[in-house]
Amino acid sequence: xxxxxxxxxxxxxxxxxxxxxxxxxxxxxxxxxxxxxxxxxxxxxxxxxxxxxxxxxxxxxxxxxxxxxxxxxxxxxxxxxxxxxxxxxxxxxxxxxxxxxxxxxxxxxxxxxxxxxxxxxxxxxxxxxxxxxxxxxxxxxxxxxxxxxxxxxxxxxxxxxxxxxxxxxxxxxxxxxxxxxxxxxxxxxxxxxxxxxxxxxxxx
Amino acid sequence: xxxxxxxxxxxxxxxxxxxxxxxxxxxxxxxxxxxxxxxxxxxxxxxxxxxxxxxxxxxxxxxxxxxxxxxxxxxxxxxxxxxxxxxxxxxxxxxxxxxxxxxxxxxxxxxxxxxxxxxxxxxxxxxxxxxxxxxxxxxxxxxxxxxxxxxxxxxxxxxxxxxxxxxxxxxxxxxxxxxxxxxxxxxxxxxxxxxxxxxxxxxxxxxxxxxxxxxxxxxxxxxxxxxxxxxxxxxxxxxxxxxxxxxxxxxxxxxxxxxxxxxxxxxxxxxxxxxxxxxxxxxxxxxxxxxxxxxxxxxxxxxxxxxxxxxxxxxxxxxxxxxxxxxxxxxxxxxxxxxxxxxxxxxxxxxxxxxxxxxxxxxxxxxxxxxxxxxxxxxxxxxxxxxxxxxxxxxxxxxxxxxxxxxxxxxxxxxxxxxxxxxxxxxxxxxxxxxxxxxxxxxxxxxxxxxxxxxxxxxxxxxxxxxxxxxxxxxxxxxxxxxxxxxxxxxxxxxxxxxxxxxxxxxxxxxxxxxxxxxxxxxxxxxxxxxxxxxxxxxxxxxxxxxxxxxxxxxxxxxxxxxxxxxxxxxxxxxxxxxxxxxxxxxxxxxxxxxxxxxxxxxxxxxxxxxxxxxxxxxxxxxxxxxxxxxxxxxxxxxxxxxxxxxxxxxxxxxxxxxxxxxxxxxxxxxxxxxxxxxxxxxxxxxxxxxxxxxxxxxxxxxxxxxxxxxxxxxxxxxxxxxxxxxxxxxxxxxxxxxxxxxxxxxxxxxxxxxxxxxxxxxxxxxxxxxxxxxxxxxxxxxx
Numbered sequence: 001x002x003x004x005x006x007x008x009x010x011x012x013x014x015x016x017x018x019x020x021x022x023x024x025x026x027x028x029x030x031x032x033x034x035x036x037x038x039x040x041x042x043x044x045x046x047x048x049x050x051x052x053x054x055x056x057x058x059x060x061x062x063x064x065x066x067x068x069x070x071x072x073x074x075x076x077x078x079x080x081x082x083x084x085x086x087x088x089x090x091x092x093x094x095x096x097x098x099x100x101x102x103x104x105x106x107x108x109x110x111x112x113x114x115x116x117x118x119x120x121x122x123x124x125x126x127x128x129x130x131x132x133x134x135x136x137x138x139x140x141x142x143x144x145x146x147x148x149x150x151x152x153x154x155x156x157x158x159x160x161x162x163x164x165x166x167x168x169x170x171x172x173x174x175x176x177x178x179x180x181x182x183x184x185x186x187x188x189x190x191x192x193x194x195x196x197x198x199x200x201x202x203x204x
Numbered sequence: 205x206x207x208x209x210x211x212x213x214x215x216x217x218x219x220x221x222x223x224x225x226x227x228x229x230x231x232x233x234x235x236x237x238x239x240x241x242x243x244x245x246x247x248x249x250x251x252x253x254x255x256x257x258x259x260x261x262x263x264x265x266x267x268x269x270x271x272x273x274x275x276x277x278x279x280x281x282x283x284x285x286x287x288x289x290x291x292x293x294x295x296x297x298x299x300x301x302x303x304x305x306x307x308x309x310x311x312x313x314x315x316x317x318x319x320x321x322x323x324x325x326x327x328x329x330x331x332x333x334x335x336x337x338x339x340x341x342x343x344x345x346x347x348x349x350x351x352x353x354x355x356x357x358x359x360x361x362x363x364x365x366x367x368x369x370x371x372x373x374x375x376x377x378x379x380x381x382x383x384x385x386x387x388x389x390x391x392x393x394x395x396x397x398x399x400x401x402x403x404x405x406x407x408x409x410x411x412x413x414x415x416x417x418x419x420x421x422x423x424x425x426x427x428x429x430x431x432x433x434x435x436x437x438x439x440x441x442x443x444x445x446x447x448x449x450x451x452x453x454x455x456x457x458x459x460x461x462x463x464x465x466x467x468x469x470x471x472x473x474x475x476x477x478x479x480x481x482x483x484x485x486x487x488x489x490x491x492x493x494x495x496x497x498x499x500x501x502x503x504x505x506x507x508x509x510x511x512x513x514x515x516x517x518x519x520x521x522x523x524x525x526x527x528x529x530x531x532x533x534x535x536x537x538x539x540x541x542x543x544x545x546x547x548x549x550x551x552x553x554x555x556x557x558x559x560x561x562x563x564x565x566x567x568x569x570x571x572x573x574x575x576x577x578x579x580x581x582x583x584x585x586x587x588x589x590x591x592x593x594x595x596x597x598x599x600x601x602x603x604x605x606x607x608x609x610x611x612x613x614x615x616x617x618x619x620x621x622x623x624x625x626x627x628x629x630x631x632x633x634x635x636x637x638x639x640x641x642x643x644x645x646x647x648x649x650x651x652x653x654x655x656x657x658x659x660x661x662x663x664x665x666x667x668x669x670x671x672x673x674x675x676x677x678x679x680x681x682x683x684x685x686x687x688x689x690x691x692x693x694x695x696x697x698x699x700x701x702x703x704x705x706x707x708x709x710x711x712x713x714x715x716x717x718x719x720x721x722x723x724x725x726x727x728x729x730x731x732x733x734x735x736x737x738x739x740x741x742x743x744x745x746x747x748x749x750x751x752x753x754x755x756x757x758x759x760x761x762x763x764x765x766x767x768x769x770x771x772x773x774x775x776x777x778x779x780x781x782x783x784x785x786x787x788x789x790x791x792x793x794x795x796x797x798x799x800x801x802x803x804x805x806x807x808x809x810x811x812x813x814x815x816x817x818x819x820x821x822x823x824x825x826x827x828x829x830x831x832x833x834x835x836x837x838x839x840x841x842x843x844x845x846x847x848x849x850x851x852x853x854x855x856x857x858x859x860x861x862x863x864x865x866x867x868x869x870x871x872x873x874x875x876x877x878x879x880x881x882x883x884x885x886x887x888x889x890x891x892x893x894x895x896x897x898x899x900x901x902x903x904x905x906x907x908x909x910x911x912x913x914x915x916x917x918x919x920x921x922x923x924x925x926x927x928x929x930x931x932x933x934x935x936x937x938x939x940x941x942x943x944x945x946x947x948x949x950x951x952x953x954x955x956x957x958x959x960x961x962x963x964x965x966x967x968x969x970x971x972x973x974x975x976x977x978x979x980x981x982x983x984x985x986x987x988x
Contacts, residue, residue: 051356055369056761062357082354093360120360133393159317160363181367 026139030128037126042069045191054182074121088121123175144169218599225596229495232502245510247417266800276412278445279677281405287392293439294395294406297432301410304424310409321365323781327773328371330738333382336375340744349754370766372752373745400680422451444677453665457513460940468933472527479614485534492593496526499589504582515578526590528926533594535922543601557905558591564901619917630968647881657887658836660828662943682720684802687827692799694821697775700797701730703821707801710815718806724788724799728778738768839890846896867966868907875903875958879951891947899955902930906959910967927960
């Protein structure tokens with residue numbers, strides 16, 4: 001495949017010359033939040049998702065559970081109205097439907113989904129550093145009441161995603177995604193159980 | 205007219221001639237200096253040395269276009285198993301490369317994604333990826349509705365570029381994601397991070413603003429990479445791009461020119477000083493060589509405009525050949541006592557020598573290899589220059605009585621060595637004859653055993669490490685193969701796309717893991733396909749009991765199916781988009797249309813060839829094989845040319861020298877056979893056979909000398925000097941790492957060495973050495 005075409009098709013790719021990490025004072029807040037999510041060993045909870053689709057009068061509601069284990073996996077399990085379980089690991093993604101059947105997306109689609117998954121994993125696990133690859137991050141508020149705006153760095157990613165917003169206190173409580181096609185997704189997290197890293201894990 | 209006025213006239217003519225020659229040389233010097241500084245005529249583009257594929261010019265054009273995409277960029281993979289560490293190296297390398305104004309960053313197309321969306325948007329309901337088409341065909345509307353419903357809740361669903369209203373089943377998203385390569389590639393801090401065989405690499409790219417064969421760009425790139433390697437000695441790099449090969453070619457050729465040029469210059473200076481022990485002959489030799497080289501360069505620049513560096517390297521051997529004329533002249537002047545007399549005495553010999561030499565080189569001009577044509581013109585012009593220089597300078601070369609006998613003393617001394625060497629051989633004619641027969645047999649055996657070698661690698665100028673690095677990058681990034689691809693012909697664009705689509709299906713049917721291909725039809729389905737897909741979509745998704753109605757029931761809402769476009773995405777509209785230039789081209793030629801389908805990854809020629817046979821109008825092109833066959837064909841035709849030349853030569857010599865002609869032919873043929881036998885160790889190539897043509901030219905001179913004068917101090921000295929300088933030049937060339945140069949050098953080295961040493965065996969001097977022509981019967985070596 002032609003290299004230039006390859007770069008375009010991997011729509012997440014941008015031409016950012018040197019990461020250009022944010023230079024404002026909210027760096028301190030981002031660093032603090034990043035350190036805090038790094039200190040978590042595992043976390044689990046429930047989510048409520050509302051999706052509004054541009055032409056549909058009614059929003060699509062769903063809910064389920066999520067869990068996250070530092071450096072290992074993120075599980076996103078939708079329970080209502082359809083059952084599905086999505087597992088993201090650094091090695092890849094797997095998706096199982098209600099009957100527990102593994103659905104392997106067509107290989108080509110997987111490549112696209114992997115980038116979406118990487119962004120998703122970064123949001124859930126609070127891996128702010130990996131999000132920096134795709135978005136410009138800006139944080140406002142305090143460590144106990146904060147919000148982070150994610151704006152795509154590249155025009156190619158902006159063709160799909162307009163903006164992502166994360167809000168929270170101790171943990172992430174809200175995730176709002178605005179897509180370029182007009183669809184919006186609002187997710188509310190309720191964190192049930194948090195296991196902090198032990199001293200040994202914190203210092204590898 | 206009195207004797208005096210004739211002499212005056214002669215002197216005047218000589219002066220005018222010398223003046224004209226001087227003016228021509230000055231003009232040449234000014235022209236070369238201007239060309240070299242402004243036009244930068246030297247390049248190292250191997251493709252320009254290769255013959256055009258005479259059977260299919262369109263195919264040639266398309267493959268050149270394909271190759272040109274490989275030319276204007278460079279790719280470097282930086283091993284980064286730990287990307288956090290590798291990124292520093294990648295950034296540093298990119299910064300070093302982009303510091304050059306001749307290189308620019310590869311823009312992954314800011315906004316091009318948007319252009320892609322705009323191009324496909326109006327046709328989103330009739331462009332189906334193979335996967336979605338299969339889904340629609342094999343599932344009921346209920347199943348499709350269920351799948352789409354679930355997809356709405358899937359957090360990592362394919363992106364929905366066109367929204368629910370326009371494209372409720374996200375056919376557009378599936379269409380676009382079907383293009384994404386099956387490469388494990390992601391972005392890491394602005395650099396693509398590729399994973400292959402559990403190794404991770406960061407990709408650094410740059411685009412060349414100038415041709416990769418421009419020496420200035422080559423210096424910038426190699427300079428940046430060298431500085432990078434010095435700074436990161438532990439870094440592991442893989443490079444790809446014509447620029448690296450071109451730079452290696454330039455470096456290689458520069459080294460060759462320096463070695464061959466310097467080596468033969470020093471050798472010739474040493475020989476001249478040893479024999480003549482004076483500065484004036486040396487000045488004459490140097491002047492002749494400079495003029496020869498200058499004229500050769502001028503004529504080549506005028507004829508070709510641009511000159512390949514290999515031509516220059518081969519041209520350096522011209523120094524040795526050009527030296528012959530002036531050496532003959534100098535030896536003659538010593539004997540005759542003045543340059544003018546020597547010129548008069550040698551005028552026919554020099555004319556015949558120069559014309560046959562030029563003829564031998566110009567035979568190569570008849571071959572369709574542009575590289576050899578360049579060498580032919582370069583060397584013929586050089587020989588002409590040397591000849592003319594000797595003619596112009598002759599009246600001004602004075603031999604004083606004091607110095608006249610010195611070289612003859614040297615010749616006498618050298619003659620005694622020669623005599624001492626050959627006396628035992630002359631004494632045991634039978635043994636020598638038998639030994640020569642054995643030598644001939646061994647050489648013939650080596651030729652038969654060695655066989656032929658038409659591998660394209662003979663044309664290569666890149667070091668092995670560079671080639672292997674190139675291959676690894678091609679493999680890791682799944683770059684399309686430049687040497688193997690499908691070629692599709694059709695009467696109309698529509699038929700072309702239909703055939704390309706059929707080929708796609710067959711290729712998919714192969715189910716070969718690791719085989720990938722890129723075809724226009726993947727991005728632009730034929731009108732028939734678009735119409736059929738639109739019908740499928742209308743039936744399965746938007747009918748009364750279609751999937752959309754069922755989906756909207758589930759969603760508890762009313763919804764309208766999108767309006768289907770009645771138009772077709774046409775090749776013309778597609779061609780106007782920015783995407784077209786990134787894909788295999790589609791070209792109109794006469795009444796027909798042509799395109800290429802590139803393949804990458806793990807290529808099995810056998811099964812691809814079988815696939816090509818199944819679809820009408822499709823051929824699998826294997827450029828490597830084609831070129832190899834071409835080399836084989838030319839090897840055969842040059843061999844025939846060689847045979848005809850030898851036959852004509854035998855007839856000519858027999859007419860002139862009667863029954864003594866075998867004495868000239870046998871050593872020449874023997875030397876040629878031995879040379880070919882030595883070369884056959886690596887398989888006989890086209891270039892070996894071509895070099896034999898040159899051996900005839902140079903080797904025959906030696907035999908003519910002995911036939912005309914017998915084995916005398918002068919003939920032995922002149923032949924040794926002439927052969928010695930050529931042996932020196934071509935011997936150095938045979939050490940070349942460039943296969944073409946090595947093959948030329950080896951044949952000529954062994955061939956001339958053979959002629960020099962074998963010919964005297966057949967010319968046993970009469971009782972008094974130095975007396976008139978000696979045609980003594982010698983052992984009939986080849987016939988015994």
